[in-house]
Amino acid sequence: MELVHTSHEALRLLVNGDAALWQIVWVSLKISLSALLLISPLAIAAGYLLATRRFPGRRIIVVGVQALFAFPTVVVGLLLYMLLSRQGLFGSLQLLFSQTAMMIGQMIIAAPILIAFTLSAVQGADSRIRETAIVLGAGRLCTAMTVLREVRFGVMAALFNGFGRVISEVGCALMVGGNIAGMTRNMPTAIALETTKGEFAQGVALGIVLMVLALGVNFAMSWAQGAGEQHR
Amino acid sequence: MKRAVLNESVVSKRMLNLGLQRVLVSCRGLRRSVGVRRILDVARLELERGRTYLLCGPNGAGKTSLLRVLAGLDAARCDTLQFDGADIDLRNYPRQMRTQLGFVHHHPVMFSTSVFGNITFGLRAAGLSREEVRRRAAAAIAWAGIQSLANRPPQALSAGEKQRVALARVHALDPILYLLDEPTANLDGSGRIMVTRLIEAIADEGRTLLIACHDRELLGLDGVVRLHMCEGRMDAAP
Ligand SMILES: Nc1ncnc2c1ncn2[C@@H]1O[C@H](COP(=O)(O)OP(=O)(O)O)[C@@H](O)[C@H]1O
Numbered sequence: 001m002e003l004v005h006t007s008h009e010a011l012r013l014l015v016n017g018d019a020a021l022w023q024i025v026w027v028s029l030k031i032s033l034s035a036l037l038l039i040s041p042l043a044i045a046a047g048y049l050l051a052t053r054r055f056p057g058r059r060i061i062v063v064g065v066q067a068l069f070a071f072p073t074v075v076v077g078l079l080l081y082m083l084l085s086r087q088g089l090f091g092s093l094q095l096l097f098s099q100t101a102m103m104i105g106q107m108i109i110a111a112p113i114l115i116a117f118t119l120s121a122v123q124g125a126d127s128r129i130r131e132t133a134i135v136l137g138a139g140r141l142c143t144a145m146t147v148l149r150e151v152r153f154g155v156m157a158a159l160f161n162g163f164g165r166v167i168s169e170v171g172c173a174l175m176v177g178g179n180i181a182g183m184t185r186n187m188p189t190a191i192a193l194e195t196t197k198g199e200f201a202q203g204v205a206l207g208i209v210l211m212v213l214a215l216g217v218n219f220a221m222s223w224a225q226g227a228g229e230q231h232r
Numbered sequence: 233m234k235r236a237v238l239n240e241s242v243v244s245k246r247m248l249n250l251g252l253q254r255v256l257v258s259c260r261g262l263r264r265s266v267g268v269r270r271i272l273d274v275a276r277l278e279l280e281r282g283r284t285y286l287l288c289g290p291n292g293a294g295k296t297s298l299l300r301v302l303a304g305l306d307a308a309r310c311d312t313l314q315f316d317g318a319d320i321d322l323r324n325y326p327r328q329m330r331t332q333l334g335f336v337h338h339h340p341v342m343f344s345t346s347v348f349g350n351i352t353f354g355l356r357a358a359g360l361s362r363e364e365v366r367r368r369a370a371a372a373i374a375w376a377g378i379q380s381l382a383n384r385p386p387q388a389l390s391a392g393e394k395q396r397v398a399l400a401r402v403h404a405l406d407p408i409l410y411l412l413d414e415p416t417a418n419l420d421g422s423g424r425i426m427v428t429r430l431i432e433a434i435a436d437e438g439r440t441l442l443i444a445c446h447d448r449e450l451l452g453l454d455g456v457v458r459l460h461m462c463e464g465r466m467d468a469a470p
């Protein structure tokens with residue numbers, strides 16, 4: 001009975017456009033999409049370079065990137081907290097408990113995923129694509145853009161995967177964001193903390209939004225991977 | 233009529249060539265190793281301007297490797313290498329040499345944009361104006377007789393069609409040396425004939441060709457010089 005009531009209340013919040021609820025959704029999307037937008041050019045470039053260049057220490061970096069994949073986000077949050085806290089190295093920037101801090105955390109969390117997925121997409125590309133661009137006189141940047149365009153579905157899969165990871169990440173957002181209403185309260189932190197205060201309906205409503213997003217991202221990812229294979 | 237015009241320009245180009253270095257590529261002691269294996273060991277290679285060279289030899293002789301090294305795609309060591317009179321350091325492959333070469337893979341790949349996008353790729357990379365790109369691309373398409381392919385998805389082309397688009401793609405850049413890796417291998421009757429005609433047209437323009445190949449069809453070309461490779465070595469000096 002309680003569950004039915006809560007679900008009903010959750011749907012009502014969603015359909016009626018509850019301001020507090022959609023504010024939380026907006027904060028989540030804003031932070032995660034900005035983080036992705038800011039880190040992806042750098043991470044994709046890094047993935048491309050790791051796939052195409054041979055230099056001493058390359059192997060170690062690749063292994064390191066893959067290890068970061070499994071790095072607990074709450075530990076990322078902890079390290080970032082220590083750096084941003086008043087006594088920390090970057091304490092003077094006063095970034096702790098801000099959207100910027102959350103964004104930085106999500107950039108750190110997304111980077112290894114973007115790098116590793118781009119790396120494998122570029123490595124899987126036909127080497128003749130890159131060679132053809134080179135012999136036709138393309139410079140380094142043009143060659144890179146050409147190869148990345150040919151593996152665009154793999155790059156898209158990287159972006160979807162990175163987004164899926166940061167949008168639902170709770171540990172780091174909580175540590176450096178602090179779940180401040182209207183500012184750093186995003187979907188995962190709201191669900192984790194507000195529910196314990198009895199806000200069941202809001203928790204369920206946000207859970208539904210998060211699940212729809214996750215499912216959407218997953219569909220998009222399998223579509224991108226399927227399209228990439230057909231493309232071969 | 234068209235032929236006459238072509239011949240005239242060929243004659244003038246050939247005359248122009250007389251004022252230039254007769255030897256286009258001169259190379260001594262070219263070596264490439266993969267691991268401990270030496271896959272190229274060419275004591276001497278000399279290519280004269282305006283000639284067509286057939287690089288023959290069995291599978292694994294090193295034909296592809298030699299073309300790739302000259303195109304700057306694979307690393308190699310070389311005692312001396314001169315291209316068009318200039319000393320070239322293979323470890324620091326100069327870009328201006330790359331733009332003078334037209335390398336075509338054994339099985340050319342197409343960028344997935346469009347056939348037209350493939351033809352214009354090198355022209356755009358060279359930073360030409362938009363009109364110039366369009367003009368030279370149209371000329372290359374007409375030259376290769378691929379007007380009917382221009383709007384087809386590049387991946388859907390047959391092997392022969394891809395080879396023709398690939399030839400048009402480099403021809404648009406007008407290189408002085410063409411490096412073609414088995415351009416007619418695995419092609420059917422008409423595809424083979426069309427590709428052969430394009431290669432003959434390149435030779436008629438007075439360009440230099442180095443063609444890896446082990447079929448007899450191209451031997452019908454005028455004045456071809458046959459080079460033979462085996463186990464990474466060049467059998468006899470031309
Ligand atoms: N990247 C490479 N790694 C290892 N061996 C190679 C590589 N490229 C070519 N080879 C070897 O070099 C030899 C020459 O190959 P290739 O130039 O392709 O010969 P061809 O084109 O005449 O058939 C072959 O034995 C081949 O196995």
Ligand SMILES: [Mg+2]
Nearest residue numbers: 295296297338
């Ligand atoms: Mg070969």
